[in-house]
Amino acid sequence: MEKETSRLGSVGAPRLMAVAILAVTLVGAGVLRFGGLQAAGPGVPAAVPAQQAVAAQQAAELAALAPGDRPDGCVQPDRRIQLYAVELPRDNNQIRLGYGLTPETASYPGPLIEMIEGECLAITLHNDVPAATLEALRQDPNHPLGVSLHTHGVKYTPASDGTIHTDSWVPPGGQRTYIWFAKPRNASTGAQGTAGYWWYHDHMVGGPHGTRGQGTGLFGGLVVRRQGDIRPNRTYVTAFGDLQSINLRRGAATDTCDPANPVPGPTCLIAKPGERVEFLVIGMGNDMHTFHLHGHSWADSRTGMLDGTNKALADSVPVIDNKTLGPGDSFGVTVVAGDSVGAGNWMLHCHMQFHSDQGMATMLHVLTPDGTLAPHSADHAPAAADATAAHAAHQGSHQ
Numbered sequence: 001m002e003k004e005t006s007r008l009g010s011v012g013a014p015r016l017m018a019v020a021i022l023a024v025t026l027v028g029a030g031v032l033r034f035g036g037l038q039a040a041g042p043g044v045p046a047a048v049p050a051q052q053a054v055a056a057q058q059a060a061e062l063a064a065l066a067p068g069d070r071p072d073g074c075v076q077p078d079r080r081i082q083l084y085a086v087e088l089p090r091d092n093n094q095i096r097l098g099y100g101l102t103p104e105t106a107s108y109p110g111p112l113i114e115m116i117e118g119e120c121l122a123i124t125l126h127n128d129v130p131a132a133t134l135e136a137l138r139q140d141p142n143h144p145l146g147v148s149l150h151t152h153g154v155k156y157t158p159a160s161d162g163t164i165h166t167d168s169w170v171p172p173g174g175q176r177t178y179i180w181f182a183k184p185r186n187a188s189t190g191a192q193g194t195a196g197y198w199w200y201h202d203h204m205v206g207g208p209h210g211t212r213g214q215g216t217g218l219f220g221g222l223v224v225r226r227q228g229d230i231r232p233n234r235t236y237v238t239a240f241g242d243l244q245s246i247n248l249r250r251g252a253a254t255d256t257c258d259p260a261n262p263v264p265g266p267t268c269l270i271a272k273p274g275e276r277v278e279f280l281v282i283g284m285g286n287d288m289h290t291f292h293l294h295g296h297s298w299a300d301s302r303t304g305m306l307d308g309t310n311k312a313l314a315d316s317v318p319v320i321d322n323k324t325l326g327p328g329d330s331f332g333v334t335v336v337a338g339d340s341v342g343a344g345n346w347m348l349h350c351h352m353q354f355h356s357d358q359g360m361a362t363m364l365h366v367l368t369p370d371g372t373l374a375p376h377s378a379d380h381a382p383a384a385a386d387a388t389a390a391h392a393a394h395q396g397s398h399q
């Protein structure tokens with residue numbers, strides 16, 4: 001408990017620097033990546049000319065954007081990152097795509113993008129997905145082949161909408177810059193700002209709504225924070241989707257932690273006792289779900305943990321351990337891992353019972369002091385093969 005107290009005691013002071021946060025994303029794994037131009041450091045002289053050329057090209061590209069391509073209040077992007085859409089290895093012969101800050105680090109879900117209110121972000125999307133793959137995913141032979149980047153929650157103009165009807169998509173081999181503005185709250189006008197938990201996704205692959213893009217992996221989480229928000233130690237994105245999936249996986253495939261040497265990632269949700277663990281929960285596809293986590297509860301707030309000792313505030317925000325999620329919804333959940341209960345394996349699942357029965361379940365592993373998983377005996381979910389069979393049976397009942 002001593003460790004936890006000191007950790008929590010230190011969070012009262014704002015941790016965000018006044019400068020725009022770097023292109024740092026913390027993807028479930030807690031891995032820090034530096035995106036965009038910052039990635040290539042001055043210690044690599046050979047890369048500098050190329051880097052300068054890219055910077056010059058991007059500066060020209062941004063300068064060419066009409067003023068109307070920037071939302072009101074976003075004078076210049078404070079920060080820019082590169083985002084790559086790529087094809088990933090198949091999963092049970094299913095095509096998998098992913099976004100990454102580099103082509104090599106693409107994943108599903110894609111990188112967590114963090115913004116702070118007031119910040120303007122330029123994201124250059126590169127379409128590295130082979131045309132043949134996009135063709136295989138196409139639902140209508142007349143639909144153009146391309147990918148896009150569409151987001152929720154923040155401000156953008158039609159040029160950054162990422163849809164076919166605004167012609168803001170990217171053909172194979174192409175690139176396009178999207179501009180997002182995390183507009184701050186304005187108490188005098190009543191504008192509520194953009195702080196909160198959002199998601200981004202393709203809106204192009206397959207057909208005009210990007211249904212096949214999301215369904216094959218082109219999605220990720222977006223968090224807009226405020227100065228002074230209590231920062232998490234780790235963030236995991238959990239997208240609940242069709243086929244009883246969490247991040248497009250179900251059953252045993254949702255949890256591949258090595259008990260002796262667990263490596264955090266989309267299929268290995270781990271935390272040390274006392275860490276603030278943030279889940280960005282996304283509803284994809286067509287079904288309703290619920291997000292339920294055993295042994296933990298959270299304040300159902302807009303931007304995470306509540307700060308301070310304001311009783312009226314604390315009492316106005318419900319504390320819950322289960323939350324309903326519809327298609328397109330997103331919210332955030334921040335818990336103190338193992339609070340009062342220590343190391344253990346805590347089920348995280350959809351509480352629509354037939355969904356969890358069919359494999360919509362994984363675990364938050366609160367680690368032992370030696371960094372391993374606490375022992376647990378029975379499997380929490382059916383094997384993937386069983387889940388597939390159960391799913392097939394369920395889908396059959398819907399035909």
Ligand SMILES: [Cu+2]
Nearest residue numbers: 289350352355
């Ligand atoms: Cu569900």
